Amino acid sequence: MITNMKHIKNKLEAKGVKPTYQRLCVLKYLEKNMNHPTAEMIYENIAKKIPTMSKTTIYNTLNLFLENGLIHAVTITGTEVRYDINTFSHHHFLCRKCGKIVDIEVKCPFCDGEITQINGSKIEEIHGYFKGICKKCREKNNKVER
Numbered sequence: 001m002i003t004n005m006k007h008i009k010n011k012l013e014a015k016g017v018k019p020t021y022q023r024l025c026v027l028k029y030l031e032k033n034m035n036h037p038t039a040e041m042i043y044e045n046i047a048k049k050i051p052t053m054s055k056t057t058i059y060n061t062l063n064l065f066l067e068n069g070l071i072h073a074v075t076i077t078g079t080e081v082r083y084d085i086n087t088f089s090h091h092h093f094l095c096r097k098c099g100k101i102v103d104i105e106v107k108c109p110f111c112d113g114e115i116t117q118i119n120g121s122k123i124e125e126i127h128g129y130f131k132g133i134c135k136k137c138r139e140k141n142n143k144v145e146r
């Protein structure tokens with residue numbers, strides 16, 4: 001527990017972000033919950049343990065993390081921002097049925113760093129969004145049909 005917090009503190013300090021208690025809590029939550037939560041989900045869960053945590057603080061903290069490259073914003077649903085602690089380039093799959101967003105590994109020359117520019121423009125962030133029905137939901141469907 002203590003070592004866990006220390007590693008999170010180091011992560012903040014490495015980016016020049018002052019490690020306040022609130023910031024440590026939000027980053028720790030994101031590390032433990034890699035399901036690409038919304039700000040609302042983060043707020044609800046943290047407020048259970050720390051009732052003094054306000055929604056504004058959560059939003060400000062997330063924006064600060066985004067600016068400093070500690071997290072990435074995933075906008076796959078088009079209606080909400082989901083937050084991702086995994087800042088390495090990777091793609092996402094959204095299940096239309098259960099709403100789950102998962103990381104997917106596909107062979108990608110952009111993610112692999114083989115292509116770093118397009119027409120002279122330097123690529124800094126890569127997002128590939130795939131949508132459909134996940135394996136679990138497909139299996140559930142098949143059972144109902146039979």
Ligand SMILES: [Zn+2]
Nearest residue numbers: 095098134137
């Ligand atoms: Zn699903």
Ligand SMILES: [Zn+2]
Nearest residue numbers: 084086092103
């Ligand atoms: Zn992700």
